[in-house]
Amino acid sequence: MSGDKYSILLPTYNERENLPIITWLLVKHLDAADIDFEIIVIDDGSPDVAKQLQKIYGEKRIVLRPREKKLGLGTAYIHGIKHATGNHVIIMDADLSHHPKFIPEFIKKQQESDLDIVTGTRYVGTGGVYGWDFRRKLVSRGANFLTQILLRPGCSDLTGSFRLYKKPVLEKLVKSCVSKGYVFQMEMIVRARQFGYSLGEVPISFVDRVYGESKLGGSEIVQFAKGLLYLFATT
Amino acid sequence: MLKIICYHIRHVGKEEGINTGDSLSIPKLFQWLMAGGAFLALWISLLLGYIDSDINDSTKDVILFLYSVAVIGYRVATFNDCVQSAEELQNDITEAKKDLMAKGFNFD
Numbered sequence: 001m002s003g004d005k006y007s008i009l010l011p012t013y014n015e016r017e018n019l020p021i022i023t024w025l026l027v028k029h030l031d032a033a034d035i036d037f038e039i040i041v042i043d044d045g046s047p048d049v050a051k052q053l054q055k056i057y058g059e060k061r062i063v064l065r066p067r068e069k070k071l072g073l074g075t076a077y078i079h080g081i082k083h084a085t086g087n088h089v090i091i092m093d094a095d096l097s098h099h100p101k102f103i104p105e106f107i108k109k110q111q112e113s114d115l116d117i118v119t120g121t122r123y124v125g126t127g128g129v130y131g132w133d134f135r136r137k138l139v140s141r142g143a144n145f146l147t148q149i150l151l152r153p154g155c156s157d158l159t160g161s162f163r164l165y166k167k168p169v170l171e172k173l174v175k176s177c178v179s180k181g182y183v184f185q186m187e188m189i190v191r192a193r194q195f196g197y198s199l200g201e202v203p204i205s206f207v208d209r210v211y212g213e214s215k216l217g218g219s220e221i222v223q224f225a226k227g228l229l230y231l232f233a234t235t
Numbered sequence: 236m237l238k239i240i241c242y243h244i245r246h247v248g249k250e251e252g253i254n255t256g257d258s259l260s261i262p263k264l265f266q267w268l269m270a271g272g273a274f275l276a277l278w279i280s281l282l283l284g285y286i287d288s289d290i291n292d293s294t295k296d297v298i299l300f301l302y303s304v305a306v307i308g309y310r311v312a313t314f315n316d317c318v319q320s321a322e323e324l325q326n327d328i329t330e331a332k333k334d335l336m337a338k339g340f341n342f343d
């Protein structure tokens with residue numbers, strides 16, 4: 001071990017089925033790779049599941065930072081970072097679409113060339129998705145193509161949210177980003193490029209959530225189009 | 236717009252490939268074929284006097300359209316389906332539940 005510590009931010013809202021599983025998988029894969037970590041659960045509304053997990057895994061590994069009500073994903077990250085004690089922060093969804101088995105690969109990639117950010121990508125190499133029909137793939141690829149041409153971000157998966165950051169890098173980025181939802185993830189990378197941060201990618205398989213439903217859905221495409229236009233016009 | 240596309244063709248490998256080793260997900264051969272195809276189309280149309288000095292707007296649109304359709308079509312068709320990961324996850328869930336219950340976790 002290198003003295004590096006990884007704080008994993010898990011923002012959760014109505015993830016009572018998923019949270020125990022993701023926690024269990026995190027502990028399994030990170031312990032197996034001898035990685036020093038803490039899991040920070042930012043739960044909006046129903047912290048009882050996380051409390052049970054804390055009893056099992058201990059207060060050092062499971063840190064609870066609940067909030068009273070649903071306050072959104074962006075502020076959940078800000079809230080979580082404040083309490084992170086690691087020198088790196090990993091952000092991922094708690095809905096099992098981001099598998100903890102990839103984290104050791106993220107860390108290895110980061111260490112290889114002391115990168116500021118490592119991001120998971122569904123669009124390159126062995127990366128991919130499960131549970132997407134033709135329409136969803138088409139929209140996803142089309143949107144990605146447009147983004148690549150307009151923003152040339154040097155990152156193949158701008159809307160993904162499975163990423164590793166050096167803690168100070170994430171702090172700076174979160175402060176300078178104003179968007180919400182998907183656009184937030186895009187803006188983080190575009191701003192990172194402006195600041196000259198280095199970035200690496202690890203192919204991931206994205207398995208659509210098994211339990212519960214997406215909270216960001218709905219006007220996905222409208223949100224995305226607006227965000228793309230905003231970033232195109234301002235950066 | 237055409238400028239943007241040419242730029243894209245030339246720089247995409249370099250920029251998207253940062254630290255990934257593997258650019259785009261389009262094999263090099265296809266990248267060259269697409270770029271080559273686009274230039275060939277231009278050259279032939281110039282040769283036949285189909286366009287005189289400057290390329291007219293509708294031709295640009297057609298080229299842009301064909302390029303986009305080709306790239307997006309190829310990427311949709313080659314979008315990996317991670318069937319194995321999905322199966323693996325199901326096994327993970329079963330195993331996790333069993334172990335957590337043994338540790339005293341209560342899934343109501």
Ligand SMILES: Nc1nc2c(ncn2[C@@H]2O[C@H](COP(=O)(O)OP(=O)(O)O)[C@@H](O)[C@H]2O)c(=O)[nH]1
Pocket residue numbers: 010011012013014015042043044070071072073076092093094095209213214215216217
């Ligand atoms: N704390 C908190 N977590 C949230 C909120 N909205 C979404 N999340 C979590 O953020 C992650 C991504 O949300 P999800 O609904 O899966 O978005 P999608 O994958 O884009 O459809 C999940 O772990 C959610 O539980 C929120 O308002 N507060």
Ligand SMILES: [Mg+2]
Pocket residue numbers: 093095097209214
């Ligand atoms: Mg999700």
